[in-house]
Amino acid sequence: MRLSTSQVFASNVTGYQKGYTDIVKTQQQISSGVRIQTPADDPVGAARLLQLEQQKAELDQYSTNMTTATNGLTQQNAVLDSVNNVLQRARELTVQAGNGALADEDRGAIASELEQIQGQLMNLVNSKDANGQYLFAGSNSGTQPYTKNPDGTYSYNGDQTTLDLQVASATRLPVNDSGWSLFENIPNASRTYSTLTEQPVAADEQQAFLSQGLVTDDTQYDKQFRGGSPYTLELLSGTQFRITDASGQDVTTEASGGNGTFDPTASDGTTIGFRGVQLKLDVALPEGEGSSVLGGYRFAFGTAPDEFAVTRNPSNTSSAQITGGSVADQATYSSSFPANGVVVRFTDASAYEVYTQPLKSGDAAIASGSLTTNPPILTIAGAQFSVSGTPASGDQFTLQADTRETQGILETLSTLTTALQTPLSNETSSKLALRDAVASAISNLDKGMNNVLATQASIGARLNTIDTLTTENESLSITNASTQSSIRDTDMAAATSKLLLQQTMLEAAQASFLKISQLSLFNKM
Template sequence: MRISTAQFYESSAANYSKNFANVVKSSEEASSLVRVNTAADDPVGASRLLQLGQQASMLDQFNNNMTTIKATLGQTEAVMTSIGNVLQRAKELALGAGNAGYTDSDRQANASELSQIEEQLLSLMNTKDENGKYIFAGSKGDTVPFSRNTDGTYSYNGDQVTLDLPIGDTQSMATNSTGWAVFQQAINTSRTQSTMTTPTPAVDGGRVVLSNGQVNSDVTYNAKFRGGEPYTVNFLSPTQLEIRDSLGNDVTAEASGNGVFSSSGGAATQTINFRGVDLKLNINMKTGDVPATVFPAPPSPNAYSFTLAAKPDSFNATRAPGNLSSDVVTNTSISNSAAYHASFPEGGAVLKFTSATAFDLYAAPLTASSKPVSSGVLAGNVATASGVDFTLSGAPSMQAGDQFSVTVNTHQTQNVLDTVAQLKTALSTPTNNNPQAIQALNAAIGSGIGNLTSGIDQLTSGLSSVGGRGASLTTQTDINQSLVLANTQTQGAIRDSDPATVMTRLTLQQTMLQASQLAFSKIAQLGLFNKV
């Protein structure tokens, strides 16, 4: 085989170009100490670097999320702490108002301070963050979470949704605490009521006062009391009462003292504990009263008898601002208990009119995909939906599209704002040293103290949740920092060059380049024309 001079020349030139390119590349690598600049440099390493880069971006986002959560938790904790201090002051005022030496003026002074506390609590519970979002409104950051109704009660307008942000590959954390969980779910210790059925008020004259009761054990109340209501409390004699459940069974043995009470001692308060409920009994005998006459045995129409049960659910129906009609709901009541418990939405409802007389009831919130839980037509000015009667003002003038937002109060829980408002009202009402008024006041104060304690406990639980998330955030921060360090080291091991290795390779390549230069110059002199 013959090799021409041109072939020698081209081969030497190609070898020289290759060596020169290697030297240039190694020089650049020695300067930057970066081994992988493109996928062609190391296909497997480039793929791994891409994965590590994505992980680094995720870790950076996790870090930003944790910074956001830390700021939000810090503000939430500060606001909750302030609310806790305010509630503690309200409790101190309630305890002070129960002092026997307090006059009506003293209690009214406490009520005045409670009024300020009520406004302060409302402001704190409607706190906004730096972006102008309400921090206790759940996912409805633009909606005022707590508002005062026309009857002086309060409603929660937010939702129960927490806003979660990822802080790790498999972990997310709530950035917020909802007002529903922190303030709306405080156990209501005053959720029972007693009602005198006989004798008539004129005959009684305030002689026997049985309080609504205070729940002292939720476990016993839910397990035993609720299953037997409504109860009937019958006074059999001046010293003995009996309690019968809804089936007529005698359950007096479960009452403290087996139903024995004293009809002497003036207005002294006696406590009867029954199935997790403390009932206060006051006997206010009048001058000349004979116990045997005041407490005739059943079936005398003047025998004392009370019904005892949990407070019935109540409703607040609010007219939508965009309604074409000016009608409002003036009264609500349960007309069909079975229908109510079977279909009325527990979390609130929307009553929407489809014509001047026809309406549908939806579970709140109302969306485009919502389906009615019941439907009906007006009977006069009453709309009956899922066993609840809604009475409209005047002659109805409803228009298609008009709607009402309905909230349900089951009395199982109570907003701390309602607790403060009720306590304020009780302290503002003068007793004028009337024994019955004083007894009613003491019962209201006891209820207020119990519900304030419950509200503070619920708030403490919310603070614990915030603190727990903060501790978890600290732990996850350490984990993420470790991952960032490992990611950086792994990327460096794949992407970066070893200086000694690069310099050794560069020296070898430079030597090879010099050799190829020398070979090229020698081959260039082997042409025939150089010999002529």
């Protein structure tokens, strides 16, 4: 096969250019320290580097999220420290208010300080983070969680969920706690009731009193007390009582002592423990009168039912009213009735739609129905309400449950403040009502502080988790960087040797080309 002179020259130029390109690439690898300049340099290594870069970006984001979570949880914990200090002062004042020697003016002074404490708590529970978001509004962090109503009560406007951040590939952590779980969803010690149902004919005025009751054991209350409610406590004599449950069964032996006796002369009444509830039986006999007149008193006591607050929209065009409100189906009510209440909007004279409270533009109805007739009854999630008048299309009502099962910390302080501001009369019932209000407030404040402390323990556990994940994240980042370096970075010794070889090969090619280019057929003649 014969080669033309042009082919020889073209072949040598191509080879020379390739050799020069190889040298330039090797020089770039040495000068930059990066071995893989393009994916073509090492397709497998380039693909692996992309995976490692992806992992690095995730690790960096996890690190940022952990910093955000740490800052938020640390700030929340500091606020809760202040909340605990304020609640501790409130408890001290409440204990002081229980002193029977205090005058109305003294209790009024305590009530004034409790009002100041409510203001401090309002500021704390409405705290914001560095980004201006509310700490305790749940996932609805742009809404102020607590507002004070004109009647002195408080409303929680946040939701019951939390904001979560991804801090590891398989770990999400709550970075806040809702005001609902912290300050609202606290078991109420006074979720029972008692009422006088029968008084001996011979008694001119009431001489025996049964307190509302305090729940001292939540588990026993839920498992035993609820099922037998309502109960009847009957005084059989001046020293003996009997308790029967809703079915009429005698359950006196389950009361503390087991023999159904009480002391009519006890200065602070007789304490009766029964199925997780503590009751006080007080006797106020006129001077010189014996306890034998006590026989025949009857009291009903049990689980306090929920009550409902109904607010009529001022823009309603009809005169219709919704009144009453009772739980018809406890299971459905407990599982379905929204905690913040509902908004009922009528679409005609009988049909209505139900929305969760607060109602926002674009919200979808959670239920719908029609009024029954004779009498008109409105049914929502196991609760029934009476309707008077004929509703018009567009009429709107807000229905909120006033449950006795839980009581917020602010409500506890507000209720106690009102009780302390009410002057005491000389009647025994007035004094006992104040004693019960103070005992209930102390119990509820203790539960509230325990709830805050439990949340702080949870925050500490989350911060410990973040510390562990931070160490793990740093270790993975170091491993990632090391692996990337081993794939991407230039091996200087190997690259230098390769460069010398490429230079030698290029010089040899140049020298041989010079020799070959000078050859011709005339040299052989």
